Amino acid sequence: MSYEFDFSFLDEYLPDLWHGIWLTLGMTTASILPGFALGTLCAVGRLYGPPWARRAVVIYVEGIRNTPLIIQVFWLFFGLAVLQVRIGPFAAAVIALVINVGAYTAEIMRAGFLSIPKGQIEAASCLALKPSQALWSVQLPQAVERVYPALVSQFVLMMLATSIMSQISAEELTGVAYMIQSFTFRGFEVYLVIAVIYLVMASLLRLTLLGVAQVSFPRRRRLGTPL
Amino acid sequence: MTLQMRAPAPSAALHESPSMTSPAAPLVRFRDVRKNFGALAVLKGIDLDVAPGEVVALIGRSGSGKSTALRCVNGLEKVDGGELTVCGRALHSGTVDLRELRQDVGIVFQSYNLFPHLTAEQNVTLAPRKVKRIGKGEARDLAAEVLAQVGLADKAQSYPEQLSGGQQQRVAIARSLAMHPKLILFDEVTSALDPELTGEVLKVIERLARGGMTMMLVTHEMAFARSVAHAVVFMHQGKVWESGKGEMLAHPQTVELRQFVGNGL
Numbered sequence: 001m002s003y004e005f006d007f008s009f010l011d012e013y014l015p016d017l018w019h020g021i022w023l024t025l026g027m028t029t030a031s032i033l034p035g036f037a038l039g040t041l042c043a044v045g046r047l048y049g050p051p052w053a054r055r056a057v058v059i060y061v062e063g064i065r066n067t068p069l070i071i072q073v074f075w076l077f078f079g080l081a082v083l084q085v086r087i088g089p090f091a092a093a094v095i096a097l098v099i100n101v102g103a104y105t106a107e108i109m110r111a112g113f114l115s116i117p118k119g120q121i122e123a124a125s126c127l128a129l130k131p132s133q134a135l136w137s138v139q140l141p142q143a144v145e146r147v148y149p150a151l152v153s154q155f156v157l158m159m160l161a162t163s164i165m166s167q168i169s170a171e172e173l174t175g176v177a178y179m180i181q182s183f184t185f186r187g188f189e190v191y192l193v194i195a196v197i198y199l200v201m202a203s204l205l206r207l208t209l210l211g212v213a214q215v216s217f218p219r220r221r222r223l224g225t226p227l
Numbered sequence: 228m229t230l231q232m233r234a235p236a237p238s239a240a241l242h243e244s245p246s247m248t249s250p251a252a253p254l255v256r257f258r259d260v261r262k263n264f265g266a267l268a269v270l271k272g273i274d275l276d277v278a279p280g281e282v283v284a285l286i287g288r289s290g291s292g293k294s295t296a297l298r299c300v301n302g303l304e305k306v307d308g309g310e311l312t313v314c315g316r317a318l319h320s321g322t323v324d325l326r327e328l329r330q331d332v333g334i335v336f337q338s339y340n341l342f343p344h345l346t347a348e349q350n351v352t353l354a355p356r357k358v359k360r361i362g363k364g365e366a367r368d369l370a371a372e373v374l375a376q377v378g379l380a381d382k383a384q385s386y387p388e389q390l391s392g393g394q395q396q397r398v399a400i401a402r403s404l405a406m407h408p409k410l411i412l413f414d415e416v417t418s419a420l421d422p423e424l425t426g427e428v429l430k431v432i433e434r435l436a437r438g439g440m441t442m443m444l445v446t447h448e449m450a451f452a453r454s455v456a457h458a459v460v461f462m463h464q465g466k467v468w469e470s471g472k473g474e475m476l477a478h479p480q481t482v483e484l485r486q487f488v489g490n491g492l
Contacts, residue, residue, distance in 0.1 A: 119338055119340040120340060124342075125325075125329075126334045127329065127353070127354035127402070128326045128327075128330045128354060128358045128406070129357055130326065133357045141344050142342075142343070219343070219386050222386065223388070223389070
């Protein structure tokens, strides 16, 4: 068998590739902060909220964690369209990602809050801080710091999961790859290149999030404690 | 056998004495205070006064109720019976704003409970900034002042894990001082420290005592209780068994106190 590798598609389809990369990065960055905020809010609601809030969070978290992301996306994009609620592919993708990663983040953050010694909360309350002030200044920073590696992992997973969004015609990197290989029949080369691009993007995302940690956790920076 | 004279229980539980506002009034007043954990009676009628500027040491075996009594004073434990008045607030009424109370009553714990993600300065100024809403410059001055009081002026920018146990406990004391409380509670603050570090913490407490700070301390340091405290209270089985000046430890009136100090001295 003689097969000649041909990477010339890289030249021809470069603009499409860039477009796919930007879309993937766009979906990811647009989803991280809202997803983190949603998850943290849910963790707080589940731990400290009234009974109805706890129940609502459990239903949300279990509902999302036990169904496939692609079904959630389809439901938002095709399902709601039936009810005349039309959302663009990019918006549908971002909303689905936020809801999805929010559920996983809620569990990670809950573990973070639970791992803080009781004495911390007692000390804050004995210093006359309100529960909300203790939550914001004492519990939240410590919880995030404790579970940060798990959060980073979750967000990288989320970025990789954007690869299904071409199914709702959001032409992110995987969608572009499929298009290129269907024109060139160079599946081996195309998907190899795409895999490397994902690898680079995931590494960059990890590095960026570690950089964020350097700024957010000055103690780690000062003491040189690795995360 | 208890040597403490028990005041007759007042008829109206919510009765507030007008004398509480007079300058000579005690900052802390226990009257027949009771506390149960489930079926277990931990405090079985405590009577105790702490006057302004007074240092009172609570001593006794584990399980005697001394820590529980202390924790009632800043509302960490609710009293189940009797009357407990702290800084003019009737804690037994159940209507006291605990956050207001805790601005007047500081507490230092055995396990320090410093906030690990904050520097010594940030630990000390968190509550003044959030609760009393003081500005950044004022907070820095305040931190410098109280850290100097505990001999740690040069450690303002250190994180707790960079400090020794004794230094951490002194930062915790400074954190209490920064709220300018009328009263500070010390709950076995040297029990986790080796003798050398215990010494540096006790020296700070002694300096505060000489400066006129009102303090209640649960302690196992008998020599310290004897030399620094104005009054020593020996608790046994949920009661004030014997109380008096520090010399009482040299001349125990009860078998129980004799046995207790006999083990330590």
